[in-house]
Amino acid sequence: MKLTGHGGKEVVERILPGGMAGSIISDMPELEVDTQTAHECIDIGYGFLSPLDGFMGSEEVDSVCEEMSLPDGTLWSIPITLEANDDTIRKKGFREGDEILLTYHRKPLAIMKTGEVFQLDADRVAGKIYGTSDPKHPGVRRTVSRKGKSISGKVILVGEPEFQPPFDRFWLTPRNHFSLYRDKGWEHVVAHQTRNVPHTAHEWPMKYCWFAANEDLSVEVPHTGVLVNAVIGEKRNGDYIDEAIILGQAELANAGYFRKDTFAVSFTLWDMRYAGPREAVHHAIMRTNLGCTHHMFGRDHAGVGDFYKPYDAHSLLKQVREQLNIKPVFMMENWFCPICSEVTSSGLCDHAATAQNFSGTLLRSMLIDGVQPTRQVMRPEVFQTVQAASDTYGFGSPFVTDSYLQNRGNVFKLADPRKEVSP
Amino acid sequence: MNGQIMINIWINEERFEKMREAGLSGMAQDMLAGMKVTRVKVSEKQKDILLSEFPMAKFDSSTTGTIELLPRKVKDEIFNLCLEKKSTGEDVIEAFILRVRNGRT
Numbered sequence A: 001m002k003l004t005g006h007g008g009k010e011v012v013e014r015i016l017p018g019g020m021a022g023s024i025i026s027d028m029p030e031l032e033v034d035t036q037t038a039h040e041c042i043d044i045g046y047g048f049l050s051p052l053d054g055f056m057g058s059e060e061v062d063s064v065c066e067e068m069s070l071p072d073g074t075l076w077s078i079p080i081t082l083e084a085n086d087d088t089i090r091k092k093g094f095r096e097g098d099e100i101l102l103t104y105h106r107k108p109l110a111i112m113k114t115g116e117v118f119q120l121d122a123d124r125v126a127g128k129i130y131g132t133s134d135p136k137h138p139g140v141r142r143t144v145s146r147k148g149k150s151i152s153g154k155v156i157l158v159g160e161p162e163f164q165p166p167f168d169r170f171w172l173t174p175r176n177h178f179s180l181y182r183d184k185g186w187e188h189v190v191a192h193q194t195r196n197v198p199h200t201a202h203e204w205p206m207k208y209c210w211f212a213a214n215e216d217l218s219v220e221v222p223h224t225g226v227l228v229n230a231v232i233g234e235k236r237n238g239d240y241i242d243e244a245i246i247l248g249q250a251e252l253a254n255a256g257y258f259r260k261d262t263f264a265v266s267f268t269l270w271d272m273r274y275a276g277p278r279e280a281v282h283h284a285i286m287r288t289n290l291g292c293t294h295h296m297f298g299r300d301h302a303g304v305g306d307f308y309k310p311y312d313a314h315s316l317l318k319q320v321r322e323q324l325n326i327k328p329v330f331m332m333e334n335w336f337c338p339i340c341s342e343v344t345s346s347g348l349c350d351h352a353a354t355a356q357n358f359s360g361t362l363l364r365s366m367l368i369d370g371v372q373p374t375r376q377v378m379r380p381e382v383f384q385t386v387q388a389a390s391d392t393y394g395f396g397s398p399f400v401t402d403s404y405l406q407n408r409g410n411v412f413k414l415a416d417p418r419k420e421v422s423p
Numbered sequence B: 001m002n003g004q005i006m007i008n009i010w011i012n013e014e015r016f017e018k019m020r021e022a023g024l025s026g027m028a029q030d031m032l033a034g035m036k037v038t039r040v041k042v043s044e045k046q047k048d049i050l051l052s053e054f055p056m057a058k059f060d061s062s063t064t065g066t067i068e069l070l071p072r073k074v075k076d077e078i079f080n081l082c083l084e085k086k087s088t089g090e091d092v093i094e095a096f097i098l099r100v101r102n103g104r105t
């Protein structure tokens, strides 16, 4: 099966064949990478970031910042770079052409053929990508905090990460996504980006989007699916725990709010930049590589605070529409209308004065108090699943706490092929 | 009511039924898709006692004038006291503080 991804290019896996790694990597100089880089190595290895085959050099970063494209003209909105501190680079004496073993938690992750070692102008990159250099913006902080120099180079994974329960049930590579759609008979797939436990103002837009994405396909047998693709990356205090997100989303189909033949849940390893419009374009690119044909974009997609206007992301997606191999489905604000007696859209319901908004703060306070929401706010099965996930994985809380950050289970583990060589 | 300190308690269908039985249904205000909130009054002095007894709690003085982040069990107990006393006034918090202090000694 040929996998056609972003830019019409084939999605290629970059993984060493089993058993080869042990002998190849034993003498390589090592570079320990942080979580963001580990995630991006895995993304490159499986093709989530296709057509990227490695970390960017200065020419690519410039092109992404200035032109929002790779040097060959392919649309690209977020620089993907690897940083190492100056001391490490000096001590290890990395030079162009060297093969380096990238390790994560001291386990072999990927081989990188060193390209260019260069100084990233983080302030300039931040200004271009986020449209601000305000340190209150978490993406700006993320970009600026990555000190040292950047190293470019093509990446190949030395092995496959082993995803741990409960994530193992939801881990799908781009290739697996394409196979899933073929098995389910889906011709159209609409992606729903999430970092949330689902409440009904998430569920209803997904349902609207199913109709939008189905377009003129026949409906006797489903030819369209909703793919909830959760983003799993670095967590901050107060975020929903990953386990509650993924199990809560899956419960929508387990409990029948979606038919199993129209709904699937998976995740992508990605550390949110909160880059609003540019991040929306990036999400569209990643979901194209998962074979999705449509992507839902709500109000203030991937935004933070009031750095972006509610429909800035929609405007940018419209500007680059011709270069996207995925069709955006734009959603407005959703609310509960006591007069319509349903969750609806501000584009449909004309009772704005009495509309009740689903604010994150309200939902959070219901969950903290453990008071089961009405089924028109959150499905009881989802609530129970989230409560159970809090107990099993969240040290009693559905939200990230210090205990969770320090003691949570790994999302994935890496094997050490060197041990197989020298027991 | 300006400057009145409050504790917000979530009221779902089950709790609303109990409030109705206690004659308190008028005290629940619709917030979101059938979820209601009842506001329990707290005096300045009671606020200080609660914040010292439950150091994780915060008083949101700037926007809502409410005491937030009280442990779940505390809010459950305050709700039960509202039913018992058929009130959402300061007498509820008075009784709650008394219980906490008796539990201590």
Ligand SMILES: [Zn+2]
Pocket: A337, A338, A339, A340, A341, A344, A349, A350, A351
């Ligand atoms: Zn309405």
